[in-house]
Amino acid sequence: MSERRLICDTSEWSFPLLERFDQEIGRIAEKTYGLDTYANQIEVITSEQMIDAYSSVGLPINYHHWSFGKQFVSTEQHYRRGHMGLAYEIVINSDPCIAYLMEENSLPMQALVIAHACYGHNSFFKGNYLFQTWTSADAIIDYLVFARSYVAECEQRYGTEQVELLLDSCHALMNNGVDRYQRPAPLSLAEEERRQVERETYLQSQINDLWRTLPSAESGDGQAKAKRFPEEPQENLLYFIEKNAPLLEPWQREIVRIVRKVGQYFYPQRQTQVMNEGWATFWHYTLLNRLYDEGFVTDGFMLEVLQSHTNVVYQPDYNSPHFNGINPYALGFAMMRDIRRICEAPTDEDREWFPDIAGRDWLEVLKFAMANFKDESFISQFLSPRVMRDFRLFSVLDDTSREELEVTAIHDEAGYRHIRQALADKYNLGSQEPNIQIFDVDLRGDRSLTLRHYRYQDRPLAGTVDEMLRHIRRLWGFKVRLESVDERGRLEKLAEC
Amino acid sequence: MSHFIDRRKSAKGKSAVNRQRFLKRYKSQLKRAVGEAVSRRSITDIDNGEKVSIPSRDVSEPVFQHGSGGVREGVFPGNREFVQGDQLERPQGNGGGSGSSAGDSGEGEDDFVFELTRDEYLDLLFDDLELPNLVRNQLKGATEFKNVRAGYATAGAPSNIDVVRSLRGAIARRVALGAPHRGRIRELEERVEALLRDGLGEQSPEVRECRDEIRRLRARINTLPFIDDFDLRYRAFTRQPEPTSKAVMFCIMDVSGSMDESRKSLAKRFFLLLHLFLQRSYDQTEVVFIRHHTTAAEVDEEDFFYARETGGTVVSSALHLADGIIRDRYSSGEWNVYAAQASDGDNWESDSPVCRELLKRKLLPFMRYFAYVEIRPIRHQTLWHAYEQVAAGMPNFAMQQIDEPEDVFSVFRELFKRQPA
Numbered sequence: 001m002s003e004r005r006l007i008c009d010t011s012e013w014s015f016p017l018l019e020r021f022d023q024e025i026g027r028i029a030e031k032t033y034g035l036d037t038y039a040n041q042i043e044v045i046t047s048e049q050m051i052d053a054y055s056s057v058g059l060p061i062n063y064h065h066w067s068f069g070k071q072f073v074s075t076e077q078h079y080r081r082g083h084m085g086l087a088y089e090i091v092i093n094s095d096p097c098i099a100y101l102m103e104e105n106s107l108p109m110q111a112l113v114i115a116h117a118c119y120g121h122n123s124f125f126k127g128n129y130l131f132q133t134w135t136s137a138d139a140i141i142d143y144l145v146f147a148r149s150y151v152a153e154c155e156q157r158y159g160t161e162q163v164e165l166l167l168d169s170c171h172a173l174m175n176n177g178v179d180r181y182q183r184p185a186p187l188s189l190a191e192e193e194r195r196q197v198e199r200e201t202y203l204q205s206q207i208n209d210l211w212r213t214l215p216s217a218e219s220g221d222g223q224a225k226a227k228r229f230p231e232e233p234q235e236n237l238l239y240f241i242e243k244n245a246p247l248l249e250p251w252q253r254e255i256v257r258i259v260r261k262v263g264q265y266f267y268p269q270r271q272t273q274v275m276n277e278g279w280a281t282f283w284h285y286t287l288l289n290r291l292y293d294e295g296f297v298t299d300g301f302m303l304e305v306l307q308s309h310t311n312v313v314y315q316p317d318y319n320s321p322h323f324n325g326i327n328p329y330a331l332g333f334a335m336m337r338d339i340r341r342i343c344e345a346p347t348d349e350d351r352e353w354f355p356d357i358a359g360r361d362w363l364e365v366l367k368f369a370m371a372n373f374k375d376e377s378f379i380s381q382f383l384s385p386r387v388m389r390d391f392r393l394f395s396v397l398d399d400t401s402r403e404e405l406e407v408t409a410i411h412d413e414a415g416y417r418h419i420r421q422a423l424a425d426k427y428n429l430g431s432q433e434p435n436i437q438i439f440d441v442d443l444r445g446d447r448s449l450t451l452r453h454y455r456y457q458d459r460p461l462a463g464t465v466d467e468m469l470r471h472i473r474r475l476w477g478f479k480v481r482l483e484s485v486d487e488r489g490r491l492e493k494l495a496e497c
Numbered sequence: 498m499s500h501f502i503d504r505r506k507s508a509k510g511k512s513a514v515n516r517q518r519f520l521k522r523y524k525s526q527l528k529r530a531v532g533e534a535v536s537r538r539s540i541t542d543i544d545n546g547e548k549v550s551i552p553s554r555d556v557s558e559p560v561f562q563h564g565s566g567g568v569r570e571g572v573f574p575g576n577r578e579f580v581q582g583d584q585l586e587r588p589q590g591n592g593g594g595s596g597s598s599a600g601d602s603g604e605g606e607d608d609f610v611f612e613l614t615r616d617e618y619l620d621l622l623f624d625d626l627e628l629p630n631l632v633r634n635q636l637k638g639a640t641e642f643k644n645v646r647a648g649y650a651t652a653g654a655p656s657n658i659d660v661v662r663s664l665r666g667a668i669a670r671r672v673a674l675g676a677p678h679r680g681r682i683r684e685l686e687e688r689v690e691a692l693l694r695d696g697l698g699e700q701s702p703e704v705r706e707c708r709d710e711i712r713r714l715r716a717r718i719n720t721l722p723f724i725d726d727f728d729l730r731y732r733a734f735t736r737q738p739e740p741t742s743k744a745v746m747f748c749i750m751d752v753s754g755s756m757d758e759s760r761k762s763l764a765k766r767f768f769l770l771l772h773l774f775l776q777r778s779y780d781q782t783e784v785v786f787i788r789h790h791t792t793a794a795e796v797d798e799e800d801f802f803y804a805r806e807t808g809g810t811v812v813s814s815a816l817h818l819a820d821g822i823i824r825d826r827y828s829s830g831e832w833n834v835y836a837a838q839a840s841d842g843d844n845w846e847s848d849s850p851v852c853r854e855l856l857k858r859k860l861l862p863f864m865r866y867f868a869y870v871e872i873r874p875i876r877h878q879t880l881w882h883a884y885e886q887v888a889a890g891m892p893n894f895a896m897q898q899i900d901e902p903e904d905v906f907s908v909f910r911e912l913f914k915r916q917p918a
Contacts (some may be wrong), residue, residue: 015501022499040499047505052511067558069519072512073611080612096500103505118499164518172559317575326574394576396585400566407583410576423572431569434561459567464559471559 001125011304013107018042021111021116028290029119033363035283037122038137039096042114048316051075053090060098061144063151063258065167088308091117092267093125095137108304111297115287120280125369128275134178140265147258154251162403166252168190169471170238171260175433177238177260178267200250202458231249233437233452237472238263240438247477256475271374271429278332279370285309285333315391326423331391335378338387339366349385380424385416395422400458434461439483448479453494455486461494520617526551527613531621606802644734653731662730670728671721685711701825722875743781744833744865745826746772747819750801753790753810760872761802764839766905767870771837787820789815795822812844812880813851820859834864841875842881849883856884861891869896 007020007031022042029035045053055072056062088105092098099117101110124151125131136143140411155163174306234240238260242253269458292302315330318323342350343362351358394410409415409422425431449472453461465482473480482494520527530549579585594875649662689707697704748768750756756764772784786801787793790808793815819836827834844852861867869884871877881896888894899905 014502019501022501026499028754041502042499043502043504045504049507049511055515056510064514064518066515066522069512069515069517070556070609072516073519074609101506114736160518164522168558175560234717315574317577318573319575323575326572354615391574392576393572393574393578395572397568397570398587399568403586403587405587407579407581407585408570410579410581412581415581419572422570425570426572432563436561436562453561455567456563457568459569460564462562462564464557467559468561471704 006298007296009298009300011106011108011301013105013110014137015044017107018044018101018110018114019169021107022114024291024296025111025115025119025287028287028294029115029123029283032290033283034284034367035119035123036096036126037097037119038126040118040122041096041098042118043098043100044103045100046103047079050087050100051079053100054087058090058092059144059262060094060141062262063148063167063392064155065171066164067168067171089117091121092140093121093131093135093137093265094140097122097125097137100234102259104422106304108297108301109308111291111301112284112288112305112308115284116280119287120283121276122371123283124272124276124279127367128268128272128374129372130272130374133267135270143192143261147262150196150254150258154255158251163255165474166255167259169474170472172468173237173241173475174259174263176436177236177263179236179239180429191220196254200254225275228439229441229443230438235435235437236260237436237438237451241472241475244441245476248475268374270432271427272378274328274332274335274375274427275280275330275370275373275378276332278334278336281309281312281329281333282336282366317392331387334390335382335384336366338384339369341384341386342384347386353384354382369408375425375427376429379427380420383420385411388416388419393419393423395419430456434459436482446479448481449476449479450483453482455484455485460484465495466497467497473497476487516855520613523551523556524621528621528707531613531618538545548610548612549629550610552608555646556609574857587867588817631743643737645737647733647735649730649740651730653733657731657734659730659732662729663724666728667724667729670725671723682711686712698874714757744835745783745785747785747787747822747834747836748801749787749789749815749819749836749838751790751810751812751843752788752804752806753808753843754806755810755841755843756872760839760841763899763902763905764870766902767839767868768837770869771835771903785819787818787822793818809841809842811848812838812840813848813855816852816855816860820855823860824862835866835868836860836864837868837870839870839872842871842878844878844880846879849879852880853883853887856887856894857891861887861894864893867894869894871896871898873900874898 007024008017010017022040026040029037031318051072053060054075059087071351088102088109090100097118099113099122101113105113124136125135131137151163151167155374181312212471230240238256241248241288242256242260245253245256248256288297288305291297313330313333316324316329340362342358343360343365346354346358369378373381388411392411395408395415395444397406397408411419435454435456437452437454438449440450442448442450451472461484469480469482479496481496484492484494486492530551644769649659685707689704689711692701692704692707693699699705746768750761750764772782784798786796786798787806788796788801788806789810789812790806791811791814795818796804815838823834856867871881874881884894884896888896897904
């Protein structure tokens with residue numbers, strides 16, 4: 001390739017060089033591969049600022065809470081002692097998409113990170129249906145600004161300690177604050193602020209109505225009593241508490257809501273780890289190789305890129321001391337590459353397994369996969385026998401009622417489908433998190449709240465139950481009860497607080 | 498389409514508030530940890546931060562989680578030898594076979610360990626001691642500079658304008674610049690008077706000419722500016738470092754059999770506090786450790802606190818040694834000599850008067866301060882009474898009894914009262 005196209009051959013980065021690389025990578029991403037992205041805002045930060053960013057769970061701005069301080073302290077500690085490296089980059093699902101680059105990175109690393117975060121993750125945030133449905137990229141920063149100042153104002157008005165206790169309890173329930181089946185309304189700062197006041201007064205009136213103590217004249221027949229509240233079990237604990245907890249002050253409801261909204265923002269990320277990282281890794285690999293092919297970078301540059309890339313997609317075996325579960329980068333990258341292979345050079349096996357994509361335009365298929373799946377469905381749809389063989393996957397059944405573990409399937413003809421199902425199931429939120437729902441409120445009696453835990457695969461709850469109930473009780477204000485229903489429908493009382 | 502921002506210069510410490518909140522929340526645990534740490538660490542490095550640990554179950558943030566047990570099926574990479582249907586032994590340790598949960602629970606048991614900064618550490622360390630804020634600030638303060646007046650300058654900040662000086666300058670200038678004109682005016686007026694005396698009228702050309710010139714000259718004097726940039730004088734300052742010098746601290750401790758671990762640890766706290774104070778007040782601080790039973794020896798810190806000896810007690814042996822060392826190494830002209838002595842007060846009866854005389858005649862005249870602490874005495878013995886006589890006559894001698902850690906500071910405060918830094 002012509003020498004003239006070479007961008008540079010140093011490994012020291014500078015802003016003009018970064019801009020140049022961004023330009024070329026962006027050009028390839030958009031013109032050659034048609035990636036649709038939000039505008040990028042690329043911020044260069046120091047390692048200390050990176051630790052800051054870590055500790056506010058990757059958000060550029062957040063309200064104050066001790067748990068973020070704890071996170072900061074521990075990250076800083078590990079980093080100082082060299083126990084861990086920092087991520088090369090953090091990228092925030094916002095519009096414009098904010099990406100942090102560490103100043104310590106060399107130029108090839110910066111280019112890798114730009115390709116990975118600013119074009120890979122960025123296009124995933126914009127394209128994937130979960131992110132489209134559950135997050136509002138254009139409003140999240142504004143919302144966080146609102147949340148931060150609202151919490152700060154509450155701290156001033158009601159005392160830091162009050163707010164902290166409330167936040168503790170809300171954080172405990174953060175993962176139980178999403179309507180999984182209902183599309184949330186998009187966020188907007190002005191709207192939030194306007195509605196917040198309205199909501200306060202309105203909500204309070206609603207609550208009061210619900211808890212009206214005067215019995216109405218006609219009541220008293222058995223029919224009304226049989227009616228349960230809520231009529232349907234509610235899985236969104238925080239939402240239910242925000243709307244119905246009898247004793248919360250309006251500002252407390254608002255804070256419950258803030259935590260719920262922030263939790264919801266992270267909801268898609270928990271379910272698209274493999275896809276998101278796989279997609280971003282696939283694109284930094286593809287974009288930078290293309291850059292190399294077009295003669296913009298040197299061999300040395302590419303070697304450094306490939307070395308980092310190889311580290312990122314390394315998958316230790318199950319019996320290796322480094323093993324720590326399946327590496328989402330490795331699995332995701334392998335699957336994305338495999339889809340491209342199936343499209344470009346399908347074997348007979350692929351034609352049998354993937355008749356609808358074998359031989360089609362790979363870019364189109366990949367984008368379709370990115371846009372319309374989450375980890376669970378992505379794996380059960382696209383994990384090919386080839387990838388299972390490459391990873392030498394096997395599944396092990398662990399049933400506490402039996403003495404020994406059993407190898408249920410390995411990477412052979414008889415086992416492919418079973419392994420695929422088992423792996424997909426691991427990424428199912430239902431198998432990761434217990435299913436706990438609000439079952440009943442004793443409206444006419446002691447106002448106690450009954451939660452039901454629907455057992456999944458006979459798995460019990462971890463030992464945090466008592467503590468959790470105390471948190472829920474703090475929010476609800478009255479007695480809280482937790483029952484467990486196993487898969488045969490038997491009811492067992494777990495705890496009460 | 499991309500926008501680059503260099504954030505490296507913007508504020509760090511974004512998490513400072515959160516960090517403070519975290520510390521506040523775990524203050525009691527931290528205090529315990531810091532208290533334990535004091536006895537572990539050396540006196541001279543008290544100034545650093547401290548690594549503390551909190552049991553992780555105390556800082557946990559609970560969520561609803563699956564516990565171990567039930568049915569779960571894990572998928573693992575790297576199969577070499579297994580075929581379908583193999584039965585495996587359940588791995589020991591945790592009940593689950595799934596890789597991720599094994600990793601998590603393995604780490605989860607560790608304590609939450611992290612480092613406090615120096616300031617945070619000092620705050621916690623002195624929290625019990627109710628160190629007054631003033632003192633605390635002095636302990637933490639860096640080398641101070643003093644702004645000293647250094648005459649006047651022709652340039653400076655407007656707030657430093659010296660009005661009197663400036664106006665004096667302005668008057669001088671106006672006088673100087675107006676002087677030739679005034680002289681001429683005087684001459685002209687005399688001339689006018691002379692002309693008038695000679696019988697010439699107001700309207701005569703000579704008189705009018707003079708009057709015109711006088712008017713012109715007056716106008717010129719009036720155009721002299723009342724105050725000019727040139728007149729401004731500013732108060733000038735220079736930064737002078739506060740005079741600081743060298744200090745040496747003698748730690749004298751009784752290591753006879755009656756001084757047990759808890760007494761030593763009380764003594765250590767006191768030494769530590771004193772050392773900290775000296776370090777803040779002086780550029781260079783040296784520490785000399787002298788321990789004694791019937792004979793005294795200069796030792797290093799390790800031996801000072803941890804070596805065990807038994808036997809009787811002759812306090813004067815240590816004072817003799819200290820005296821010798823001062824004469825040898827720390828001629829008191831350039832050194833500020835401090836000493837702190839800790840003992841349980843058990844001394845040979847005939848030795849106490851010797852100590853008294855030693856202190857009075859030899860040691861105290863060369864010392865800035867001598868503090869004696871008696872730690873949990875069974876009853877006051879001869880040494881205490883002998884020292885009481887010293888204290889009566891010498892202003893730079895203080896004695897106190899320490900029974901509990903909280904007492905340590907009252908002794909220290911005594912020191913501060915007499916030697917305001």
